[in-house]
Amino acid sequence: MKKLLAFLLMAAPAFTSVAQTTVPTPEVQIKAAVLAAPADKRDGAAVYGYTGDGTLTLLRKGTNELICLGDDPKQKGFNASCYHKDLEPFMARGRALRKAGKSGQEIFDTRxxxxxxxxxxxxKNPTTLFSFSAEEDDFNKTTGEVKNGYLRSVVYIPFATSESTGLPLKPDGPGLPWIMDPGKHNAHIMINPPKSASPAK
Known part of the structure; x- marks a missing residue:
């Protein structure tokens, strides 16, 4: 969960070894990024990825409601996410605050x-984020293929509570939904399937 939260707060901090970081081509970044999206949403999703100097940039304009963030080449392992466009102000604010050097708690408090x-x-409506992750060695940076991936979902319902949704504050079993940060601006339903049941893309 901590890795997911750190990914959602992603920005462009100072790069100390960009020259040594291998950044996949835009085509490979797009191919890998949309693996986080439902199959019928992939072709129309907007995709953000990275330039050679580590700058986050729009790689492809979208024609549907999803925005995908490609894997950060500076971070170990593979992690891509796709979320509803109505979440973009929330996500963009987090990236801006992180770039300004704010801590995770400062970002949370500010938002x-x-x-x-x-x-x-x-x-105003429930909106979904999909996160797809894998180990470093399971991501082919040349072809964009990902093996043994793990897919989980988050449904944002700002300011919702356990009482307003009937959801528990922690999962009652593997893969069962629960509400995190109830009553807060980022209240959301967590859905983490057992890793053995998560599809490898």
Whole structure:
């Protein structure tokens, strides 16, 4: 979970060894990034990835409601995510704050305050994020193929609670949904299937 949260707060911190980092081609980044999306959403999703100097950039414009973030080549392992476009203000704010050097707690507190004040626009309807991850050796940076991947889902329902949804505060069993950060701007339903049941893309 910590790795997922760190990924969602991604930005472009100072690069100390960019020249030694292998950045896949835009085509490979797009191919791998959309593996996080449902199959029928992949062709139309917008995709963000990285340039050779580590800058996050739009690699492909989208024609549907999903935005995908490709794997950060600086980070160990593979991690891509796709989320509903209504989450973009929330995600973009997190990236901007991280780039400004804010800590995870500072980012959370700032977005909480801004959301409550109406300054940060949060989705009015439940919106989904899909996260797809794998070990470093299971991601082929030349072909974009990923083996033994793990797919999990998050449904954002800002300010919802256990009482308003009927969801437990922790999972009652493998793969069962539960609510995290209830009552907060980023309240969300976690759905983590058993790894043995997660499809390898």
């Amino acid at each position: 909480e305050q801004e959301a409550k004040a109406g300054k940060l626009k949060m989705p």
